[in-house]
Amino acid sequence: MVMLRERRRRAARTFFLWNRHAAIQLVALLRVAVFLAFMPIGFVPVMPFASMTQYVQAVPKTNDDPLDHRLARYQSVAGITGTRWSYLAAIDQFHRSLIVKNPDDPDAVSFRFPDVLWGGPGNPRAPEEDVRLINLFGGLGIDADGDQKASQDNPLDVLTALGRFLHRFGDDPENFREALAKLYDDEKKRRIILGFERLIAHYGRLDLDEKHFVLDRRYPYSYTNTFGATRGWGGRRIHEGADLFASYGTPVKSASYGYVEVIGWNNYGGWRIGIRDLNNVYYYYAHLAHFKKGLKEGDLVEPGEVIGFVGSSGYGPPGTQGKFPPHLHFGMYRYTGKYEWAFDPTPYLRRWEKNARARGE
Numbered sequence: 001m002v003m004l005r006e007r008r009r010r011a012a013r014t015f016f017l018w019n020r021h022a023a024i025q026l027v028a029l030l031r032v033a034v035f036l037a038f039m040p041i042g043f044v045p046v047m048p049f050a051s052m053t054q055y056v057q058a059v060p061k062t063n064d065d066p067l068d069h070r071l072a073r074y075q076s077v078a079g080i081t082g083t084r085w086s087y088l089a090a091i092d093q094f095h096r097s098l099i100v101k102n103p104d105d106p107d108a109v110s111f112r113f114p115d116v117l118w119g120g121p122g123n124p125r126a127p128e129e130d131v132r133l134i135n136l137f138g139g140l141g142i143d144a145d146g147d148q149k150a151s152q153d154n155p156l157d158v159l160t161a162l163g164r165f166l167h168r169f170g171d172d173p174e175n176f177r178e179a180l181a182k183l184y185d186d187e188k189k190r191r192i193i194l195g196f197e198r199l200i201a202h203y204g205r206l207d208l209d210e211k212h213f214v215l216d217r218r219y220p221y222s223y224t225n226t227f228g229a230t231r232g233w234g235g236r237r238i239h240e241g242a243d244l245f246a247s248y249g250t251p252v253k254s255a256s257y258g259y260v261e262v263i264g265w266n267n268y269g270g271w272r273i274g275i276r277d278l279n280n281v282y283y284y285y286a287h288l289a290h291f292k293k294g295l296k297e298g299d300l301v302e303p304g305e306v307i308g309f310v311g312s313s314g315y316g317p318p319g320t321q322g323k324f325p326p327h328l329h330f331g332m333y334r335y336t337g338k339y340e341w342a343f344d345p346t347p348y349l350r351r352w353e354k355n356a357r358a359r360g361e
């Protein structure tokens with residue numbers, strides 16, 4: 001009896017799903033039919049952004065600095081679409097940071113809408129570049145540069161469509177969160193983009209690549225390449241970082257611009273801080289004695305800024321100290337959009353150390 005009811009329920013569900021699928025197809029077909037019916041009598045959908053074309057083409061010619069070029073374009077597209085340029089920059093920078101290939105091409109926009117949003121729900125063609133069909137299906141794609149194509153390979157088209165999309169939600173940070181929730185299922189991605197946005201808005205620029213050595217060089221310290229070595233203290237994982245030995249209380253400095261993504265206790269790392277920069281590199285500082293007073297999650301930091309002090313915390317419940325000699329464990333990870341992979345920070349430490357020495361630090 002129960003089985004019979006279950007079978008009936010399943011059959012009804014299949015029937016419903018099939019019908020739903022068919023209905024979507026039917027609506028799509030009807031839309032195409034309407035479109036074709038209107039075409040012969042010169043139906044030309046409104047081009048809401050036609051007048052904007054000249055404006056976009058007038059993006060000020062800047063010097064050869066690709067970052068200036070990108071900044072100017074974010075600002076001009078933001079001006080046209082009514083959104084904040086830091087929103088556009090943060091989203092685009094997030095995608096740019098995931099692409100290793102050709103990151104300095106000033107004309108590339110790395111962000112892409114999912115095809116279904118660009119072309120419109122129910123649109124059987126993907127990718128869709130026909131402005132009239134996009135309008136018909138209620139897609140977000142637009143032709144911003146007047147070449148009669150709404151193409152995601154065209155930087156102005158995709159960036160302007162993004163600006164217009166963001167503007168619909170409103171200007172406040174809360175609205176920006178809502179817009180991001182429509183574009184990204186992944187909470188981590190949304191949080192990174194929000195962090196990027198605060199960094200870019202705060203400094204008002206994109207060139208936040210400056211780096212600094214991670215210890216105050218007026219204190220004695222030493223390190224060798226220990227990346228990939230078997231862990232000295234417990235666990236069978238390989239050593240994902242470099243150990244810089246120094247005395248208790250030696251100031252630890254941020255290597256980069258970034259925002260504090262993580263701060264607090266971790267049973268391996270002890271008192272530890274995780275900072276992410278605009279290139280989606282995550283810097284991990286562990287075994288600290290204590291943090292810089294008042295430093296908290298979300299704070300923005302600069303290269304060379306003191307963030308904490310060398311200690312020997314970790315390998316136990318909160319507060320455990322002294323299970324090993326004091327040192328800074330420093331790790332660097334790159335986010336791919338799916339996972340974070342550790343890479344050897346030693347060559348970077350050497351370079352930053354050399355630069356510090358050249359500056360007389």
Ligand SMILES: [Zn+2]
Nearest residue numbers: 241242243329
């Ligand atoms: Zn270590």
